[in-house]
Amino acid sequence: MDEILNYLIVILMTTGVIFGGKALWDWKKNRTPQLDLKELEAERAQYLQENFDKAITDYNFLEEARGNISDRELSTQLQRMQRTAKNLLNHLEKNPERIALAYKFIDYYQDRAVKIVKQYQELEETHLSTGKIEDLKARMKQTLGALNDAYQDQFEHVLNDQIISVDAELTVMEQQLDAAGIKRKTIEVGKVDEYGNVRIDTDLLDQPMELEPQRKFFPQGMQKRRRGEVDASPLPSPFPEEDRPQIVQTKLIQSALAIFLGSFGAHKFYQGKTIQGILYFLLSWTTLPMWISLVEGIRYLFMPVEDFYNQYIKGKREKGKGRR
Numbered sequence: 193m194d195e196i197l198n199y200l201i202v203i204l205m206t207t208g209v210i211f212g213g214k215a216l217w218d219w220k221k222n223r224t225p226q227l228d229l230k231e232l233e234a235e236r237a238q239y240l241q242e243n244f245d246k247a248i249t250d251y252n253f254l255e256e257a258r259g260n261i262s263d264r265e266l267s268t269q270l271q272r273m274q275r276t277a278k279n280l281l282n283h284l285e286k287n288p289e290r291i292a293l294a295y296k297f298i299d300y301y302q303d304r305a306v307k308i309v310k311q312y313q314e315l316e317e318t319h320l321s322t323g324k325i326e327d328l329k330a331r332m333k334q335t336l337g338a339l340n341d342a343y344q345d346q347f348e349h350v351l352n353d354q355i356i357s358v359d360a361e362l363t364v365m366e367q368q369l370d371a372a373g374i375k376r377k378t379i380e381v382g383k384v385d386e387y388g389n390v391r392i393d394t395d396l397l398d399q400p401m402e403l404e405p406q407r408k409f410f411p412q413g414m415q416k417r418r419r420g421e422v423d424a425s426p427l428p429s430p431f432p433e434e435d436r437p438q439i440v441q442t443k444l445i446q447s448a449l450a451i452f453l454g455s456f457g458a459h460k461f462y463q464g465k466t467i468q469g470i471l472y473f474l475l476s477w478t479t480l481p482m483w484i485s486l487v488e489g490i491r492y493l494f495m496p497v498e499d500f501y502n503q504y505i506k507g508k509r510e511k512g513k514g515r516r
Contacts, residue, residue, distance in 0.1 A: 240291045244284060247298045250306050251277050257309045263329075266312070269337050276343040277302065283350065290350050297346035305339050308332050431501050443500045447492035454485020459492075463504060 251274070258270040277297075284291050291298075312332050315325060348355070431439065450459035457472030472481045492500065 240288055243295070243298050244281075244288070244291050247277075247281060247284075247294075247302060250298075250302045251281060253306055254302075254309060257313065261309075261313070262316070263333075266333050266336065269333060269340070270309070273305065273336065273340045273343060276340060276347065280343065280347045280350065283347070293350045293352075294346055296349075297343060301339055301342045301346065305336060308336060430498055430506065436497060439497055439501050439505060442505065443492055443495070443497065446504070447489045450485045450489030450492060454489060455482040457481070457485075459485060459488065464508065 254270060254277075255274055258267055258274065261267050261270070280294065280297065284294060312329065315329060318325070446459050446462055449462055453459070455472065455476045457469030457476075460466075460469035460472055472485070475481050495503075
């Protein structure tokens with residue numbers, strides 16, 4: 193009986209492979225062509241790299257020029273701008289996908305700052321101090337001072353998605369705390385105590401700080417095993433380990449019968465449930481047994497071996513022992 197069922201399963205699986213291969217061939221033959229985006233992704237990566245390199249080049253030029261400018265006021269303005277630009281470039285280096293969002297900073301603001309500084313240096317080299325030249329220099333310094341605000345606006349634009357996400361998360365958390373009746377403390381940022389130390393929350397100063405060891409969470413019933421360590425209380429297997437291959441084979445056969453011949457109750461006859469098998473066979477002209485057996489077959493296939501044994505094999509073995 194077992195050999196016949198094995199041959200039947202092999203025939204069914206071979207038929208499934210043949211029909212599946214033909215269906216795959218027809219799908220490849222008639223499928224809608226898809227665009228190859230690998231080259232496009234490479235071009236985008238190159239575009240981002242070129243923009244970032246340009247931003248670095250402009251930053252380095254302004255940094256070098258800042259050290260060569262004798263005007264202290266202009267040098268201070270450039271220092272503030274460079275500090276903002278450096279923070280933005282560090283962020284873009286860690287998040288290269290956001291480089292495109294800083295296009296105005298790269299292609300316009302910092303680019304214009306380079307041109308203004310170059311023009312300022314050229315005017316200084318003339319050593320002219322006429323009213324018109326001095327007025328032009330003053331306007332250049334005013335424009336550069338405003339560019340620092342433009343840098344910061346661009347930085348905020350790059351962080352816009354992150355800002356919105358954090359703001360939404362805080363709003364939900366605040367609503368949850370309010371609904372639970374938990375009062376939120378007002379934090380006094382920057383308050384100075386009698387010793388001149390800046391503190392954030394005055395209520396925390398008198399409380400000792402306790403550092404808890406780092407802990408990792410593991411699902412219930414599972415514990416982290418060290419290398420070479422054996423679990424002290426392993427779950428006992430419901431069957432001898434040498435019977436596992438035979439139980440796995442029975443599980444696969446039962447699953448295949450349910451998936452391919454479940455409409456006729458083959459898997460129920462195999463389980464010894466003759467009445468249910470006859471019922472499936474009598475209703476085979478409908479689609480109901482087919483769908484039910486398909487679900488059952490998938491369930492058998494993915495069921496743990498121990499659970500399958502307890503549900504479908506253990507009872508048969510105990511009945512066999514009782515008859516003896």
